[in-house]
Amino acid sequence: MAHIPKVQQTWTVVRQGHPSKALVLNDNVPVPADLESGDVLVKVQAAALNPIGYKLMAFLPNLFAARPFTSENDLSGIIVSSASPDFTPGDRVFGFVDVPLQWKTRQGSLGHYVRMPASRLAPLPSNVSSTQAAGFTMAGLTAYQSLIHQAKLEEGQCIFVNGGSSSVGAFAIQIAKAKGCKVYASASGKNEEFVRGLGADEFVDYTATSLHTHFTKIPPSPKFHIILDAVGVIDPSLYTHSPAYLAPGGIFLSTGPNPTASWRGAKDLVTTVVEAFLRPIWLGGTPRKYEICKVWGIREDLYALRDLIEEGKVKPVVDSVFAFEDTLKAYERLMSNRAKGKVVIRVEPDAE
Template sequence: MGFLPSFLLRRLVSTEFDLAGVVVDGNGTDLKEGDEVFGWIPLNQNLSTGQGALSQYTRLPAVNVVLRPKNVTPTEASGFTVAGLTAYQALFDLAKLEAGQSVFVNGGSTAVGSFAIQIAKAKGARVAASASAKNEQYVRGLGADEFFDYTKAPLHEQLLAANVTPKYDVFYETVGILDPALFVHSPAYLAPKGIFLSVGPQGSGIGNIASFAWNVLLRPAFLGGVKREWKLVAVKPVPEDLKGFAKFVEEGKVRPVVDSVHAFEDALKAYERILTKRATGKVVVRVDPTAA
């Protein structure tokens, strides 16, 4: 911490973004004391105010929370928002997914991927997904119709060999890798008017930035560029999307994806679990030990 500028030390009061809890002060909004909600603190708010979800009390705009459906517990709902909205907005706001279309989810056991599978199935789409072999039953249990084990061979090679027919309407990369191979070879398995979506590079997935930028973002078609649409998924605080996601939950079409639960005083163990990269679903910190 000694290397951080003093203004950052003042700002970064609390961390994390997803939350579920009970309203103690609606502050003149439609929410009232005692309402049970789930929601999130967007990154820009966290950076500008220091407010975070990993705290006993937090303050946030009322539009960033929604009443928690009674068929899920606070612990289950606490990991919904960021991953759920990232999946929801990608499929509906960007891809304009319709019933009867087909979706490929790369990273079906990730938090975003887990929700993407469920949301796509709820819309009436056919879903294929990738994960390691040990997570096949988990991914199929979420609704995936077809499974690819990415550890067997490079995924783009498996998809090329599969001779996908009909081709996917949406390819959603939820792992956070920057390897351009999946996009470069996508004409073989992504429909001409299909869309390739990505959550963007994360952690060790940053890889070769120059190769990615050239092959995905800059290379024109006359120089061999891919004639498919590529879009970065950036989650936004849209109240109607949060309500739409909550409706899927209330109808039982989307269920929680909780990997593990840790006590507030053991929050560091939650981060250790995330760093193993073996988590399937969300890692939750239970601030209130009496919460269900």
């Protein structure tokens, strides 16, 4: 049986602010000793960063956040103790600690051990490494559940992924192609080869022209059934002009408007909220459905994602891998908006 220490080292969120101010490396965090029925204790091999992590650090006051808690959600690891029939010690797994669970237990993936429900984990596919698998869950489930559950994706449909080089966008392209759809995707011109390599049939350079202008002049045939905005554009134009290129009954999905910290950003956010949720069609509102992408900890979906990975239909997209002690540098990489795929932290130095 593996030796389990009493304390561990974690990156802990202690205050509101930029990761360099909000995070501290804590050397004295207790390792959970008791498991409830259905729980497992995971020795983390690798973790991955998600934009929601630094956004919540920056924007959510301490009054509304359960600080202090261990940062981040996605992980891969090895079961070292189990109170679940699904796993036994030694099993290699990947999964995530969802945000509500993180706030409740104060645990996250940027530590060496985490206690969590077995339902948030799946067996590691045989064709990927721990560092590759660490970033699958949150971005992969966001793309999968948005397309399958919210948009009711069907074979033969035509979809547009805005932000094809982002983590959610990269998964969305691959999942849609695996389901037999035609995929248009956007990114900067320098990322065209990368996005086409994921399976995109058509590419649009968003730096060369505004997307709503491009698709209004050159609409797809047939019109898109789904638009998935994977970067959270704050300008509502792609949505408000969408009747020109999004089919009646189609859906516009967004990972959530991502405003800049400025008066212009605040104004654009208000405009987007009004146009997407408040203005009725009879007062000039856009006659297309708008929804924010949701992610649920549904075991069957996690296993479905795992199957797509095992079959080689969805491949890992890792931008970079950082050592555990260099986590703040990893956040800088993620926040640069230049990462193509996941930014991963190697928690165990010898993790593959």
